[in-house]
Amino acid sequence: MRKILTFFVLFFVANSLFAQNTWDGTTITPVTHSKNIYTITNGAELAWIAQQCNNGSLDFKVSTVSIAEDIDLGNHEWTPIGTEEFPFLGNCQGNDKVISNLRITGTNDNVGLFGFMQSYNTRTTLRVSNVLLENVNIKGGKHVGGLIGYAEHCAFDSCYVLTGTVEGSEAVGGFVGRTLYTACSDCFSNVKVTATTNYGGGFVGVNDTSDGMKLIVTYCFAKGSVSGPGTNGGFVGLNNSKVKSAYTVTNPISGATFGGFCGENTKLGKFENCYFCTSFNSSIQGIGDNKGTVDVDLDMLGSTNVQMMQDGFVGTGSGNGLNGSDYGKIHWSPDLKTPQTPANERHPIPLWYYILK
Template identity: 30%
Template sequence: MSNHQSKRKLMAMMLSVIMGVSLMPALASAEASTLPVDTRGELIAFETLEKDIEVQNVPFGTSEANLNLPDALTVTVRLEEALSDSDIVNESTTDVDEAHDTIRNAGAPSENKEESSPAEGEEEDTTVKDEMETATSNDEEEYSSAEDNEDDTTVKDEMETATSNDEEEYSPSEKEDKNTNSAEEITVSLPVTWYATPKYNSEASGTYVFTPNFSEGITVARGVEMPTISVTVGVATILAFDALPDDIRWQNTTSPVFPEALGGTTEDDDVQISVTWEADHDYDADYPVKGLYVFTAVLDEGYIVADGIELPRITVYIPQTAGRRMALMSRMAGGGTTDSPLEITTPAQLAEIAQLVNAGRLEAFLFNNSIDTIYLELKNDLNLFDYGASFHDGKGWTPIGTQANPFKGYFDGNGNKIEGLYIDDTSLSNAGLFGSVKGGMVQNLILTDANVRGSKEIGGIAGRIEDATIKNCGITGSVRGNENIGGIVGGIFENGTVEHCYTTGSVISTNNNAGGIAGNLNTATSIVRNCYSTSLLVRSFSGVFDGDGHIIKGLYINSPSSNNCGLFGHVNYGTVINLG
């Protein structure tokens, strides 16, 4: 019995050594890999490329090695299972059976035993083998063949138990890492190569599109768009454009004209640049619909513009719908009259209104005379992000109307919002969304996330109003300047009225007169009524307000015609901070 037990113990020990050695290389290999060994999968997401990588413009002679092509991309991979659980069990069982057969065969007589001789270094193995043969021989004498079969089954069970014990030395989480579930998704950095369409040629102008190529076994999931890099060779930088003639720049016609080339200046020469024109909203050249359109030049792919250079624009007013749709759509987009206001639907349209007003030609452009009153209507929310800190050399939005050429029409916001008004020009007076309004009205408009900074007469809605009304308007954001700074209006002059308005945010004056609603009521006919402000008011000087006025409910005013409003100093719903 003792010999039989020794045999079983010896075989179990040998199996443990065999299994331990066989597992070590596989584990080491898995830990050293970015993805599990032999794992296959599909790409389901890509990290977004930076803009300066996604689109590149390079001069002639730039080699492919000098392009900004990443060596690796961060991706999300849905892994496929390399080995199923049943495969692992079957392979383990096969290994056990093979080991079992090896050990059993080691105890069987060799057919060529007399011809074989142990090699050098095999004495210890031969001794073990002899002992096992002796044990086998002794067992055969003690037990019947049936009992031997029972013992073999017991040995096999013990060997499988030993295999199980070896596997249990690794935690379940490690086992999961080695045998990746088919539903698992991981984010990794994968090496890539890039190939171009057409084949890249640094001496041939044109645009080359580079697409990534991944290692074998990695595919892209259906419906997932691979990142691409667009490289344009032979690009010239435009430093300036020739001015368009007025009859091209501003067109009131059903048949606008668009030049096919523009004059410009590059670093080396004066050039003619092939262009097309892109409208700010839907435009049917065959049957144009009545309304205002702003077209921006699209340059030939061999050119780019220098920082701070604006692309040329053409503003077209279609006075009536042309062609077969005239009867159906004749009133679309409006005509600028009280019964049919001109509809504003894009930021570009509003920006062009500013250009026309400031040039003193809005009325003439629309009506071919300068005395009619313009009616404008905002049809939807707008954002002015394209006219922010990167526009106009960092100065941002151009206010609608100047003191010399004020806005004289009616603007109805229809309760819509304009987001992201940005002005940063400390030399500018009469600044806001509107610069100067005279003889007109702005109503039903909300500004959000406004950031306005100027010099004198600075407001959110308007810098200065005279014989004009601002009503049912609101603003959230910051308004800053040197003097006469108001959340709604900077300066209210003769017969100017602000009513039913509110502000929240901050109003800051570095010198004089900061008001939640208005910076300064300049005349006895300046009126503010039924307004409120929760804006934080800051004026960076010490002392009391100058001028002839008095304090009512903590409010500084130059006129008794104010009530229920936060104007200057301490407002009903806000705070004043005296600095300096």
């Protein structure tokens, strides 16, 4: 009898914990920081972060939002964290916890889990790391992304957006809508992207000018599909910055102008060691409209998905990462100004083969 009673008590506790982490769409629970760290354990607390930021009560400057538990947002309407009027000025540490069932509807600009992040000065880079999103269904206007709509002077590391749809009018990306002076490293997205007007990208809609090309998109990849009537790319819709050691197996890709990797590359746009998949469309070009200077024999290479799975392509390192045995090591110094050189940078490992197959 005691064993049966113990079982039911444990069952009740487990279900109570589960219920706490499945947001009901309305509850907002205040969070008290400890040494400028706001520890988040459920959707109600995360909604409080959005509320306080968006109404101008707190900007979270020099603070960190730390996700301590998996969070199910329950497919209830989500309000993105940060607006153009009141940007989120803090950092976020996801701790490899999964935030699932994110839903946003409407036509607002700057939408995603985060809406608008912008550093409080040009010498400070806001950091977001190890934030994992699964099953997103997002609709908005301009600057729409799975993780964030608009990011300026930010750095994203080891984050992903996995499964779902991201739709907007312009600058729409599976991971981020628009970047400006922003770095992304070891991140990926695998969603269906639709840009109803222009510039859809499997990973980023518009990748804008970096400060001396020091903050760049590197060691990232995209899978899924990209569609819309304008200019679209398997990885980036419009590139006005630098992308290095990244690749995409996005399919299908469509638009008035489209490329396997990039829709439009400006005069300032640069690519280094980037790959796109030719398995689904053997005649597709890496860049739809190239206004810059790119060595297509070295830095914009078409490969089949079979080639991407060969040992020679993935390099000699071991491990389930973009850089084999080097995966997990930092690629930037703490000041984000000195790139570190991974062992297999010429041959990024197709992480989707290990995780998404």
